[in-house]
Amino acid sequence: MEYLKAFLCGGLFCVVGQILIDKTPLTPAKILVCYVTTGVILSGVGLYQPLAEWGGAGATVPLTGFGHLLAKGVKKAVEEQGVLGAFTGGSTAAAGGITAAIFFGFLVALVCKPKPKS
Amino acid sequence: MATKKLGSQTAALANPPSFAGHANVVGKKEGEGPLADSFDYIAEDDTFGEATWEKSESAMQKQALTLALDKAGQAAANLDWLFAGDLLNQCIGSSYAARGQSVPFFGLYGACSTMGEGLVLASMTLDGGFGEFAGVVVSSHFCSAERQYRTPLEYGGQRTPTAQWTVTASGAAILAREGPGPYITHVTAGRIVDKGIKDANNMGAAMAPAAADTIAAHFRDTGRTPDFYDLVVTGDLGSLGSELLVELLEKEGYTLPNHADCGMLIFDAQDQDVHCGGSGCGCAASVLTGYLLNGMRAGRWKNILFCPTGALHSPTASLQGESIPGICHAVAISVTK
Numbered sequence: 001m002e003y004l005k006a007f008l009c010g011g012l013f014c015v016v017g018q019i020l021i022d023k024t025p026l027t028p029a030k031i032l033v034c035y036v037t038t039g040v041i042l043s044g045v046g047l048y049q050p051l052a053e054w055g056g057a058g059a060t061v062p063l064t065g066f067g068h069l070l071a072k073g074v075k076k077a078v079e080e081q082g083v084l085g086a087f088t089g090g091s092t093a094a095a096g097g098i099t100a101a102i103f104f105g106f107l108v109a110l111v112c113k114p115k116p117k118s
Numbered sequence: 119m120a121t122k123k124l125g126s127q128t129a130a131l132a133n134p135p136s137f138a139g140h141a142n143v144v145g146k147k148e149g150e151g152p153l154a155d156s157f158d159y160i161a162e163d164d165t166f167g168e169a170t171w172e173k174s175e176s177a178m179q180k181q182a183l184t185l186a187l188d189k190a191g192q193a194a195a196n197l198d199w200l201f202a203g204d205l206l207n208q209c210i211g212s213s214y215a216a217r218g219q220s221v222p223f224f225g226l227y228g229a230c231s232t233m234g235e236g237l238v239l240a241s242m243t244l245d246g247g248f249g250e251f252a253g254v255v256v257s258s259h260f261c262s263a264e265r266q267y268r269t270p271l272e273y274g275g276q277r278t279p280t281a282q283w284t285v286t287a288s289g290a291a292i293l294a295r296e297g298p299g300p301y302i303t304h305v306t307a308g309r310i311v312d313k314g315i316k317d318a319n320n321m322g323a324a325m326a327p328a329a330a331d332t333i334a335a336h337f338r339d340t341g342r343t344p345d346f347y348d349l350v351v352t353g354d355l356g357s358l359g360s361e362l363l364v365e366l367l368e369k370e371g372y373t374l375p376n377h378a379d380c381g382m383l384i385f386d387a388q389d390q391d392v393h394c395g396g397s398g399c400g401c402a403a404s405v406l407t408g409y410l411l412n413g414m415r416a417g418r419w420k421n422i423l424f425c426p427t428g429a430l431h432s433p434t435a436s437l438q439g440e441s442i443p444g445i446c447h448a449v450a451i452s453v454t455k
Contacts, residue, residue: 021276025317028275114171114271116145116164116261116286 002056009055013062032063039067069093122245125339127332128306129238131245134455136297138251139190140407143182145260145286148396148404151385156408157287158185164261164286171261172210179204179215179257179288186253186290186407194219197292198249201240203232203256204399205263205284212255221253230325230354231308231428232256233289233403234447238305241449244295251295257288258398267318267433278319282356282397285384289403291411300414304450306336310430312443318429318436322359322381322394325427328444329355330366333425336448337372344374348419351410353402353426353446354381356394380405380426402426414453424449 013035020031042048048068052059059065073093077085091098124130141158149160159181166177179202187194200219203226204211216223228235236254244252261271263284269275293302311328329352337343344350355363360379367374380402381395406424413419431442 018276021278025319028269109272114261116147116271 005054006056006058009051009058010062011058013058013064035063036067036070039064040071041067043068043071066094066097069097124304125335127309127335128304128339129242129245130304130340131241131302133245133295134301134303134452135241135244135252135293135295136299136301137291137411137451138192138294138297139186139188139292140290140411141182141185141189142287142289142404142407143178143185144288144400144404145178147260147390148285148287148384151390153384153405153409156412157404158182158408161286164259171259171265172206173214175204175206175211175257175259175262175288176215178259178286179211179255179290180218182257182288182290182407183215183253183255186255186292190251190292190294192251192292194221197221197251197253199224199240199243200253200255201226201236202254203227203236205229205258206266211257211259211262215255215257226256228399228426228445228447229428229430230258230397230399230402231426231445231447232399233406234308234353234424234426234449237291237293237302237424237449238307238447240293241302241305244293249295252293253290254293255288255290256399256403258284258286258400260284260286260398263398281319282321282354282381282394283385283392284398285396285401285404287398287400287404289400289405289407291407299455300411300451300453301455302449303452303455304336304340306332306339306448306450308332308446308448309335310443310445312441314441316436316439316441318431318433318442320358321397321429321442322354322356323362324429324431324442325353325444325446326355326359326362327366329353329359329363329425329427329446330370332446332448333363333367333374333423334370334372336423336450340450344372344376347376347421347423347450349376349378349410350374350423351378351380351405351425353379353428354395354397355379355427356381356397357387358394359427383409399426411451414451417453420453422451424451
């Protein structure tokens with residue numbers, strides 16, 4: 001049941017992305033930014049946390065989940081440090097993900113070569 | 119002095135230059151397409167043995183020119199002029215390819231219309247009496263073009279339904295002042311036409327008005343009608359752009375009975391998942407130097423109007439909200455002078 005929920009939730013985010021690519025002139029980069037920003041806003045108004053609890057990885061792994069993580073980090077840091085937390089919280093919370101992306105990206109770039117799409 | 123100019127955009131060549139040799143080199147995907155038989159060399163590996171995609175493109179262009187020179191029975195040293203172009207910044211695909219040859223060099227940028235631009239300039243140069251042989255070579259490579267115009271391959275971005283596929287190919291033609299043909303008899307240089315299309319993923323729609331403008335100008339200037347040509351072949355309007363071209367020309371009062379589009383000829387749109395068809399300088403160039411010119415030599419067509427189209431935008435201009443200026447050059451090719 002948990003897997004099914006994650007599949008439905010994550011799948012729904014992807015369907016929305018696919019429709020945006022097919023039906024609007026938005027570039028993938030713009031859609032990416034919209035997803036992250038939407039996650040921040042939904043999290044800020046308290047809607048994303050319930051979704052993340054229901055959909056699990058289906059809600060936290062897509063880009064909106066990254067926005068949710070940023071917002072959560074800011075909230076926590078503001079509670080602990082005040083206004084300064086608004087500037088540090090997001091990147092502190094996301095540090096693990098960002099560093100992992102750079103590190104593993106680097107590792108893969110060392111051993112793999114780009115190929116034409118077939 | 120008698121002028122060779124007809125109307126506003128066309129040059130009628132008094133001594134039509136002949137195609138002395140023509141050749142093409144293509145990538146693996148193009149070699150799996152419907153025109154496979156018309157390519158001189160199909161690469162097994164799109165790297166062409168080089169370490170970067172830009173170097174691969176130069177290697178491919180160099181090979182195409184060498185093959186065309188071989189077919190013409192000429193050495194590079196016999197070329198009076200070389201007109202070359204590609205899609206990369208500063209035209210490095212061409213300048214690095216020509217680095218080893220000591221031939222007077224013109225680097226051209228006409229986006230996907232570059233083969234047409236090169237043929238227009240080369241044939242006017244030879245007709246003017248400036249030399250015996252001129253080479254025209256252009257190339258595009260899917261992998262270097264993705265980095266140049268969209269995102270690097272490593273990014274793994276999704277393609278939109280209207281997107282065209284940059285063809286990995288190079289086409290080269292050697293023009294001679296004298297020869298048995300086929301001949302370039304008329305050339306119509308295109309004007310910049312911009313109807314305000316901003317979607318860089320929908321270049322067919324941006325280029326179709328330019329194609330209609332140049333083709334109509336060609337008929338107006340020469341007094342010819344569409345049925346004079348066995349084939350009017352546009353560069354890479356794709357399926358959407360081609361429909362638009364037919365509509366636009368009908369408004370101008372011209373019905374095209376025999377229209378084909380290189381972008382649609384080179385791939386099988388259903389089986390090869392290329393969305394709206396192929397694009398890139400190499401697309402029109404490889405179709406011309408293989409399928410079209412071979413077909414003329416085999417007697418399949420007597421008169422062809424070759425009209426490669428180009429979208430002259432840059433990623434920077436697109437980011438600044440600019441629309442896409444289109445261009446199209448028309449080259450009339452005939453088996454007789």
